[in-house]
Amino acid sequence: MKTLLNQILIFLLAGLFSCSSDSEQGAVNAVDPIDPPENFPNILLIIADDMGKDATFGFDQGILKPQTPNINAIKNTGVSFQNFWSYPTCSPTRATVITGKYGYRTGVKWAGDILANSETSLQQYIDNQTNGRYKSAVVGKWHLSGNTANFNPLTFGLDYYAGILGGSVQNYFQWDLTTNGSTSSRSGYTSKVFTDLAMDWVEAQSSPWFLWLAFNAPHTPFHRPPAIMHNQGNLPNYSDGMDPMPYYLAAIEAMDFQIGRFLNGLSQQERDNTVIIFMGDNGTPNQAGQSPYANNAVKGSLYQGGINVPLFVSGQGVQRTADDFSLINSTDLFSTIAQLAGVSASEIHDSKSFKHLLTAEGNHREFQYSEMNAPNANKWTIANGHYKLIQGSDGLEELYNLESDPYETIDLIPPGLSQEAIAEKEALEAALFNIFN
Template sequence: MKNFLTLLVLALPAATPIQAAPNVLIIIADDMGLDASRCYAVGQQQATMPNIEALCDTGVVFENAYAAPVCSPTRATIMTGQYGFRTGVGATVSRNGENGLSSDMTSLFDVVSGAGYSSNLIGKWHLAGAEAGLDHPSEFGVSDYWGLFSGTARNYSRWTSVANEAEVRVNEYSTTAFTNRAIDWIGAQDGPWFLWLAYNAPHAPFHLPPAELHTAHDLLDSRDAIAANPLPYYNAMLQALDTEIGRLFASMDPETRENTIVIFLGDNGSPNQVTRGFYGDHRAKGSIYEGGTHVPLIVAGPDVQAGRSDDFVTTTDLFATIAGLTGAQVSMPDSYDFGPVLTGGQSARDYIYVEHFAQDGPSRGDMFGHALRQNDYKLVLEQGAQPELYNLAIDPREATDLLADGVSADEAAIVARLTARIDVIRGE
């Protein structure tokens, strides 16, 4: 039975002046950090993604959006609006493990369905542990799930999908297959809808996509070439993703497209194989540093005022925000509705909290612990290590730990304040 005591859901008019009953499309790119997007002045050698760049020109680009360091916890925060320490999903979910997301909690799909929306999730699931069956999505209100049930596909062109709660073999490039399914589903709707479209691109394995989806035709399609220099292949995968997103947009009739709010999100930092040391001694994906958790987030659509926002946003906030866009209101401590930002207002969130944990401890290369940012300062509490403090206003890549050369009175006060805020968040 769902635990509806975790939040209050009211079918009320939307709290923001977004037009009534817009469609909502959230698109998740798998393993795409800030350094991979031309919408942000971070990194170099980024992929050309004209359709996403057009969203950046017409929508809100969030400068301070954060996710979990890896796939599963980010998806769990969107699904429930709750931090991982509440749901138990703090790291990558393994089909052999017991840390899958419990369906006892009210889901985002429960909320939007209660607001009169048809809804679906197409693409990567990655929330089911060993105890879950192939009906796991339906337990969250996703009745027509189709996609990649586990974390990744070994081959983008030959993989296993779940459809009608059964496994089926697919011999189609997954980025294209997900897009085709989304086009068909959207075309069949005759009322307001919400679609969560979760691509597995550009997650490994790095490869050369079908030629018609990218322009990197000088790349060799060989394992040795990919292993020696994966970045251009990663970029080709992103360009292929953008091409298919453009095809999805073009498939909508003008009225549907004009009434659809598009949310584009990277689910965690870029793979460390392609960041080329941009973050210095710190890793990207898998770490609670900026490279692992600071992600692209763009929202565009009807009544959205174009611009760039410095408001703090985390992936838990997508729960309350999407609920608000569909006309429902939710009340829960971890999820802030940033809908007002879309029409020129501000979010109520004044801090960023990120975490990475599991009962078995970190896998090779992962960094466990939690971190909190408030204003310009960020406190990093890695499991088994001394606290670290950074001023992101002058040190956005966290090169200089302010506590490394001794702790001043001012720094001690900042650490105490941020630590106290973490204790309040976690109820400790």
């Protein structure tokens, strides 16, 4: 077991994490057969920024919940994936979705890491595989190219981009808006402006569209949204030292208000022909984290509170209203969205489509994986739905039984492992070896 861990450490230190194999690039360039022409659905991907299960309706984690009727409706009319894993911070999750690759392949393993424009994006892949059937846009938070417009998101094959390039804004009401490479100062509440821009873009489309709508809410700074958008009462302006929770919840409620405004702005025909995907990009920040998650087990960690986040899918073609416990990686959204757009291939890179789970129960992954580039060490984790292994380049090893200990309070390694746990750990390490090789 130590030999295998040493092999993984050598692989990490060799600098292979930022490389993509020629075979993978070839898989993107080869055009797969596509489904026959039909009324292909519009695809709406909504990303909430720093919204964990403890801040989301319908999960047992957390006590204080925002009022989110529109997000609730997405959940209640479709499939809620209970075992969806993201990355611990913003940029890597977005990179896995847009490339279908684990972070060690792209070099994006922490907030602010830059995605090379040599990567083939989900939007480019769909465009190549379907002969340009879809129009694509990203509106809102990008966080994959640094903070300047010199690295234009349009280089990733988008038809339209408008939003913030970096990870956050200093002021939700006064901020810099980048539109197709041009940046200017903008006033107005970000969640509303993003929604306005998204609605304007959709209204101008005559082809099937794929909209990536990435709110920066409820990411810090904590603030008081416009009163009409939230239900947290008469909040004073936020200042340091105040309880951030009502402001955090208010930002989620304001985002939900805007999601409802967007959906209600669609014609009934267009809404009926739209698949809606709602996801969190990582867990709740520690300032707003709730029990049963410990303070060190939220955003920025590989514990469940940092990476096991909401994922709901509803709308056109979704025939189930259920909780699904399949193991899902954020990479899997790449192939799933591509299949929704008519691409035949169900697997590419590190992505496996779960489109079949939108219509019936079924099997998906045996393992799920996440990772992070911590300040002093690389760390990674793998789980099989029963046991979860966390390791680090600094020698860290932790093993948890998620069935009996879902919030990772008892590390099984220090007291000595049972024969069952030894076998499970070895199986997880073997799966890690396959991932890295």
